[in-house]
Amino acid sequence: MSKPGESQQRSPRSHIQLKQKELTSKKRDEFEDILEERRLSSDLRYAMKCYTPVIYKGLSPCKPNAIKTAVLQSEQVQYVIKQLAKEMGESPDIIQEEATEILDEMGHSMQLGAVRFFISFCLSELFCKYWSNIVCSVFLFQLQHAIQEHPVVLLPSHRSYVDFLMLSYLLYTYDLALPVIAAGIDFLGMKIVGELLRRAGAFFMRRSFGGNRLYWAVFAEYVKTMLRNGYAPIEFFLEGTRSRTAKTLTPKFGLLSIVMEPFFKREVFDTYLVPISISYERILEESLYAYELLGVPKPKESTSGLLKARRILSDNFGTIHIYVGQPVSLRTLASGRINLCPYNLVPRHLPQKPSEDIQEFVSDVAYKMELLQIENMVLSPWVLVAAVLLQNLPAMDFELLIEKTVWLKGLTQTFGGFIEWPDNLCAKKAVTSALALHSNIARLVNGHVVLNDKGEEDGAIGEIVFKRALAILMCGNYRNQLLNVFVRPSLVALALQMTRSFRKEEVYSCFSILRDVFSDEFIFFPGISLKDFEEGCFLLTKCDAIQTTQQEIYLTDKGSVIVSFLSAMFRPFVEGYQLIFRYLSKETREAFTEKQFVPGVRNFVFQLLEKGNTQCYEALSSDMQKNALAALVQMGAVKKKKM
């Protein structure tokens, strides 16, 4: 139901995208625009379309309420209820009541009607209006096959609220079983929207419930029951929350270990894990995130907030790419890795703390899935532009920017990055349209590209620093999309610069330290430092930056440009961490709380920025601050104590 005027307005851009939904890499032919058809037919017809989804072969159909009943009556939940009743001296009925309440709060009530309405009208309209197109990998037949064979867990990346229901939209369009989606309980605070989400298949989990055994039991059993019955694909975000920085967050293990348990206990033959990468050319919450990172509190989720956001949404947000990765068989991952004996010796309905090797396995799987997500993220030309621009502030010659962007494109592709840049699209056009889409961040002034880092009028020095930080963080959040592709060769480059040595051993030990320090900042598969190093070296060799022998690493002539670019790319993190460490060693004499830490560092860095003693604006990012602290805790430099 988009107005004809609007769609016409956008049509030139859309046209390019529609006709040339090609990507520069091997994966180019795998994408298909799902809005294309939507624009041509009516929403009503879409809503009423014949939907006969592919479902799990062993499914015994049941209603959402039947699942709740089954969960309540399950041995697992009953066991915990009895235990708690005994311990607290309460009647089991009261605890059962409590469990029912938890379940009512948590449970979805997916109704096809609601889904049709929600997806077809709300989302369709929204999507058609604000996005040029939604492009999705068309290798869905693998997913289709997976859904029929075994229970499926969908693991999308999480960059935006739009991620919610994005997959439902996709699966509905392609006639696949609709997923149930794990959502944070805060959504329930939103009137109507919460209930609508519930009907669209969302179920709600509290943010932390580690200590509440009843809640844990009910929640885990709820998820497992749906999984075992093959009721629907289960969708949740490994990152746990939206990444405010567009970098992948380190994974959370709780929900993942829940969905893996039925396989460990052999209640199902196998479970498919499907990494899904959702890439946004322009993120809806971009400025919101920047504010949040700078410590301006995020507005509480509310319906009116959403409506307001909708009003702000008069812009174009470019393209969304959804890449549904190949389903990964949990059985294959586990084969030969874990000893299931502990599960054989305890009745399966008893809650059991996973053994160490199981925990390690869960963590490995989580990292692997995130790395797969990263591998299939689609990078837009703007990401390259942002990365170049940030190294050339405050202003950069337009032609030079284009030249550098094209250079970076080549490098990114060498490193395996997946860029949406049609072969026949000239560089100037690509950069221009990227700038147009992100005109709120950067613009062209007299042949130079500058950040929009000035307020309307010059304010106090603090104001200027804040505005500038905002612009840099926003821009940085796009550059960040490159980082996980670049991190291995870049850390080698950094290590080369830092050690000023040719000896592989020395470079490696520096690399290894950097990797540990940044273990929460970037995604590394646990415990394979040497392999990461070798990969970094390999990629640098591949782009002719270095040559290696058995013992030594040499920089080539061409290499110094690449190496200095790479280290400059990660310089903000190195400097930022240094600032944070400086704060910790100088400013804190005694114990501090986590709550005090972030504002403390922020003030410290802010003052340095005001005085001009540093240019590292990104150290203001609360994300970086928290990551640095977490890494220090992990390395044992800082100790965490419960008070």
Add this chain to the structure above:
Amino acid sequence: MAAEAVGSGGGSPSSARRRLRIISGHLRGSGRAALSPSPCKAQGGPAGPAAGSIPKKRQELLKWNGWGYNDSKFIFNKKGQAEFTGKRYRLGGMVLPTFKEWIEKTFGASLEHKTTSRASLNVNDVPPSIVNEEFLQDLRATNISYSQDAEDRVFRAHGHCLHEIFVLREGMFKRIPDIVVWPVCHEDVVKIVELACKHNLCIIPFGGGTSVSSALECPEEEKRTIISLDTSQMNRILWIDEKNLTACVEAGIVGQDLEKQLGESGFCTGHEPDSMEFSSLGGWVATRASGMKKNIYGNIEDLVIHIKMVTPRGIVEKNCQVPRMSTGPDIHHFIMGSEGTLGVVTEVTIKIRPLPEYQKYGSVVFPNFERGVACLREVAKQRCAPASIRLVDNAQFQFGHALKPQVASIFTSFLDGLKKFYITKFKGFDPNILCVATLLFEGDREKVLQHEKQVYDIATKFGGLAAGEDNGQRGYMLTFVIAYIRDLGLDYYVIGESFETSVPWDRVLDLCRNVKERIVRECKEKGVQFAPFSTCRVTQTYDAGACVYFYFAFNYRGISDPIHVYEEIERAAREEILANGGSLSHHHGVGKLRKRWMKESISDVGLGMLRSVKEYVDPNNIFGNKNLL
């Protein structure tokens, strides 16, 4: 044929005798064992070995390269219809009209693609017998019968694992026994073991030769002379004690002879493993065997009162024959399941029971396997399991169906049609999902009928429908002939095997589903072109769990090394079983086939305990078959 009277005409006063005829009917043997002069005199027993069903020259009666009797096998007759030959079994001489189609459909096999086994044993291929002359002299002095004949030795070089049969059909074993000896009594065994110790030779005891765990295979690296100690001539019942209901029996007696001879006095042991036609009492003890009717009579460990075993260290036995004793760990449990690694079991005192007055078969159809398992669980919970209760899955039900003989009259076929209509159309059972439980009741007529009602009442609660005695009886008959089917399959590029496990009740369904699925998946991955036949049955029930039996077969055309592929798949299936909380074995034993999982199964310390017993009892590894440990 006597066996046809089984069960269906229950209630006649001479049912006990009929039961006897049943066994002797389908197990009838030639009984021409040569009597050799023997100094042995058992207390009060008959002198010399009794004429057993299986002769000393096994090749005169049994197949050299397959299962069972020479005259009994599945063939395709001139009309291309399947037929079972011979007169030993109820199915003998009958045409099985739908079997060919089933084979073609299930395996993608075709009668045109045939493999042929070598027609006979090529004596020139057989490894030579290397026995030192001093030992032979000593042996001759004992007067114990022996043979170095190639056929005799090859016959005792294997059990009935697929790879063993395959080797017989197409190749030759690398190592076989060098000499076969036939002791006729306990004292003979003592002498042989003494000689073996004196000359440092290796002894591998041989009972019925029905092992399916590679237990009889000679270790290739064994450099010493290997003596196959064939117990078959120690087959007398030494005495029967009616007051205590026990019988002392020599360990070489095979199941059918034991039941036949006890039956003559009106008794039975009730121990009926599926191999009972050929397997021996000593073998049962050595592998911890389980019988079909264990619900009434118990497994071997419940039946055994006293064991006498000859070891290199001496004779091990207890001082009395009592129902139970508290004298430290039961030494019987070192012997049961020792798989020939410690010594030779020579005499066993076993519990006996009066022959049952009445026997009745039955069967129940369930809408699906889940309901069937739930019903069996309930029956076990109420502890009212009949002598035997088995639940076959749909694939096995259809298999059984394919083995239905041609019906004689239009009336029967009309009745069959009507039954089918009732179950599938009227009751709405899906013929591709439903499954069948077969039942065997035994005891007083009154009690059997009462018992039957109780079980059928439970079945009804789980959606079960009584499906007649005939179906039940056929199910049990198939148990005996099913072993013959593999030989037919081998002629048409189909290889297969059975394996078993025991598992707690709550994991039965998951285990069955996962193992079958694993087999299918492994076959696909290994390049097997046709989906395999992978099926299971719950074959024993216990308070805490069940025994599950799998059949697995596939068409190997297009695969260059089928045995290797087969073994990899079987191994994967076993790993799946263990991951699903199943045991390494319920009754087949470990042998050499499943050794690699022993540590995982019983822990390092457990394995060490067994090793230390072996080291004490047999420090020079005279019993060097390398099983178990």
